[in-house]
Amino acid sequence: xxxxxxxxxxxxxxxxxxxxxxxxxxxxxxxxxxxxxxxxxxxxxxxxxxxxxxxxxxxxxxxxxxxxxxxxxxxxxxxxxxxxxxxxxxxxxxxxxxxxxxxxxxxxxxxxxxxxxxxxxxxxxxxxxxxxxxxxxxxxxxxxxxxxxxxxxxxxxxxxxxxxxxxxxxxxxxxxxxxxxxxxxxxxxxxxxxxxxxxxxxxxxxxxxxxxxxxxxxxxxxxxxxxxxxxxxxxxxxxxxxxxxxxxxxxxxxxxxxxxxxxxxxxxxxxxxxxxxxxxxxxxxxxxxxxxxxxxxxxxxxxxxxxxxxxxx
Amino acid sequence: xxxxxxxxxxxxxxxxxxxxxxxxxxxxxxxxxxxxxxxxxxxxxxxxxxxxxxxxxxxxxxxxxxxxxxxxxxxxxxxxxxxxxxxxxxxxxxxxxxxxxxxxxxxxxxxxxxxxxxxxxxxxxxxxxxxxxxxxxxxxxxxxxxxxxxxxxxxxxxxxxxxxxxxxxxxxxxxxx
Numbered sequence: 001x002x003x004x005x006x007x008x009x010x011x012x013x014x015x016x017x018x019x020x021x022x023x024x025x026x027x028x029x030x031x032x033x034x035x036x037x038x039x040x041x042x043x044x045x046x047x048x049x050x051x052x053x054x055x056x057x058x059x060x061x062x063x064x065x066x067x068x069x070x071x072x073x074x075x076x077x078x079x080x081x082x083x084x085x086x087x088x089x090x091x092x093x094x095x096x097x098x099x100x101x102x103x104x105x106x107x108x109x110x111x112x113x114x115x116x117x118x119x120x121x122x123x124x125x126x127x128x129x130x131x132x133x134x135x136x137x138x139x140x141x142x143x144x145x146x147x148x149x150x151x152x153x154x155x156x157x158x159x160x161x162x163x164x165x166x167x168x169x170x171x172x173x174x175x176x177x178x179x180x181x182x183x184x185x186x187x188x189x190x191x192x193x194x195x196x197x198x199x200x201x202x203x204x205x206x207x208x209x210x211x212x213x214x215x216x217x218x219x220x221x222x223x224x225x226x227x228x229x230x231x232x233x234x235x236x237x238x239x240x241x242x243x244x245x246x247x248x249x250x251x252x253x254x255x256x257x258x259x260x261x262x263x264x265x266x267x268x269x270x271x272x273x274x275x276x277x278x279x280x281x282x283x284x285x286x287x288x289x290x291x292x293x294x295x296x297x298x299x300x301x302x303x304x305x306x307x308x309x310x311x312x313x
Numbered sequence: 314x315x316x317x318x319x320x321x322x323x324x325x326x327x328x329x330x331x332x333x334x335x336x337x338x339x340x341x342x343x344x345x346x347x348x349x350x351x352x353x354x355x356x357x358x359x360x361x362x363x364x365x366x367x368x369x370x371x372x373x374x375x376x377x378x379x380x381x382x383x384x385x386x387x388x389x390x391x392x393x394x395x396x397x398x399x400x401x402x403x404x405x406x407x408x409x410x411x412x413x414x415x416x417x418x419x420x421x422x423x424x425x426x427x428x429x430x431x432x433x434x435x436x437x438x439x440x441x442x443x444x445x446x447x448x449x450x451x452x453x454x455x456x457x458x459x460x461x462x463x464x465x466x467x468x469x470x471x472x473x474x475x476x477x478x479x480x481x482x483x484x485x486x487x488x489x490x
Contacts, residue, residue: 002357009329010349010368012418019415021406082404083423089384089401100383100407171381173480174413238479311413313477 019307025080027299030165032073036066037162038195040154047151057203060124066114099171103164110157120144162188177244177309182230190295193219197291213273220270244309253305265294315457316392317485319464324451327365331443338442342421347428370416370428371484378408394432399424413480
């Protein structure tokens with residue numbers, strides 16, 4: 001049998017035998033960033049559409065967790081940096097070809113705006129809230145008047161934030177598993193699905209919950225469609241991408257991906273939400289937790305498996 | 314000016330002198346290397362062929378590491394040498410993930426490090442350390458734009474290949490075959 005054996009003398013830490021330079025911080029951030037983007041997307045969408053009062057859970061209640069998600073995510077990103085004290089170099093330049101530069105600047109814009117969004121809706125949770133200082137009262141009044149504009153800005157920025165979490169990976173042609181443009185839409189959809197699940201949890205109106213359960217089922221359907229297309233694309237591509245797909249089609253990531261992401265994280269919650277629509281009583285927390293778990297696992301598995309996929313030469 | 318390196322796989326014996334010379338010249342931390350030896354054995358026993366390559370950063374024309382760097386720390390020097398400015402590097406690892414040759418690593422001090430074609434020597438008119446020490450003289454370094462340079466002449470004479478040209482990186486380390 002003809003064989004080719006490649007022996008390398010290189011054994012650099014975190015590079016060989018398998019690349020593992022990004023640990024848990026990156027997938028955790030991608031999950032939190034995607035979730036924050038999902039919540040902000042629906043909050044700003046229903047504000048722009050003028051349906052704020054019908055969708056109080058989406059517009060006024062769920063976004064309260066967004067600043068916390070972003071702060072935890074940014075902290076994880078900071079701890080991932082190996083040359084931490086130089087992090088400010090990110091903000092001395094904008095590099096149009098670098099997805100990470102786009103992400104850094106988008107976060108710079110989204111994070112303060114998410115604080116503003118929570119601040120102008122703070123009375124939803126604390127009806128007697130008083131800002132104490134005249135300047136803060138004035139700022140609240142100013143931003144409340146400009147809410148539509150703020151919503152348009154957040155609609156745009158949250159979409160970039162959601163897509164960017166996937167593009168960060170797909171821009172690397174060195175990692176065949178990541179090098180597919182489906183990853184951007186897939187991560188955006190997954191983030192929107194996670195966002196709508198959290199909105200279901202925060203919503204107090206039955207009708208709003210039903211609506212978001214329908215949206216979530218639709219988003220899960222789109223995710224499954226994108227996943228199938230991703231593998232079709234890989235299998236029709238070059239050998240390195242076929243090898244990358246095989247990690248999920250019989251290789252070592254087969255069980256975690258199909259069980260944790262697809263069955264437990266997508267199909268099961270979609271079935272439970274469907275049963276809810278058919279008037280069966282399902283505790284609301286169950287599908288929500290499953291969707292969030294699936295969304296987190298998707299990112300962990302893709303971050304780890306992607307670093308293992310490589311060119312052979 | 315376009316610096317490039319040609320390495321004769323027929324002459325290389327895989328002694329690793331280039332690896333040690335680089336580690337010494339560039340004070341590479343223990344346990345790391347900027348260049349390394351790869352042996353490829355190919356064929357059906359007993360008809361086997363062996364190719365030995367001294368590999369390193371390919372100083373690509375279309376470097377994914379330069380493209381994805383969010384701060385501009387990874388950049389092209391005159392002559393196409395790709396280097397990292399240490400105090401602009403935040404250690405995010407994007408360039409490490411972007412390199413199809415896995416030529417980069419995270420230095421224990423935090424910044425990302427890699428082969429520089431010994432730019433500090435080249436700027437003084439000297440050869441890179443790995444080329445200078447090679448006992449079989451299988452490495453050639455010079456300016457591709459100069460038709461009389463050693464590297465231009467050998468590439469005109471001999472058949473050569475580059476590593477993963479299909480990755481679209483336009484590498485500038487040539488392997489004579």
